[in-house]
Amino acid sequence: MIIPNVRASFGKDEAELLIRALAERTRWSQRAWEDRLAEEGLDSLLDRPETLSAIVESGSLSTVSPKLTFYVMVRHTLLESGLDNPEIADYVAALLVEFAVNGRAYRIASYDDANYHYLVDLVAPARHVRLGGLELTDRSRAGVRSRRAAGRLRAGERAAGRRTRAGGCGELRSRRQPRDPARHTP
Secondary structure: OOOOOOHHHOOHHHHHHHHHHHHHHOOOOHHHHHHHHHHHOHHHHHOOHHHHHHHHHOOOHHHOOHHHHHHHHHHHHHHHOOOOOHHHHHHHHHHHHHHHOOOHHHOOOOOOOOOOOOHHHHHHHHOOOEEOOEEHHHHHHHHHHHHHHHHHHHHHHHHHHHHHHHHOOOOOOOOOOOOOOOOOOO
16 A cells, blocks of 8 residues: 655655755755744745755765655646645655665565566466466356356347237247238237
């Protein structure tokens, strides 16, 4: 389950990194950014237009955590498109952190050793899954057979209903035979 807890995971290290990067990128001193952080909170630094470029251009991108990088990228993209909702940015950043790191996008679970690049790769092992005492393929075939039999039964019932109504007064006739108007009584 994806839990949108990226923003909640930010601490002193992320705040200091943001302050250093913003001080290098802007005319404000580190002290001014620290004061802003103390007065307005971490979101005031994260939402600044300069923050994304400060992180990317700081040259220390390898020291920035994936959580901070993804959150800032997603938050600024959403802000530019007019969506000012930090919870959505938090959730999308959590998705990126979960699936973009260490090839997780190709595994069912983070501890799974098998990689699946295509949906068909997931289906192939499912052929050997036992479900309710039957092989999955056997159950599928049984389902197809029962649906076909039910379809034939319904078609037979419809055909029988047509024959009884076609002749009127209980006389059985196929729909394909022409009616004799003289024998038909409404």
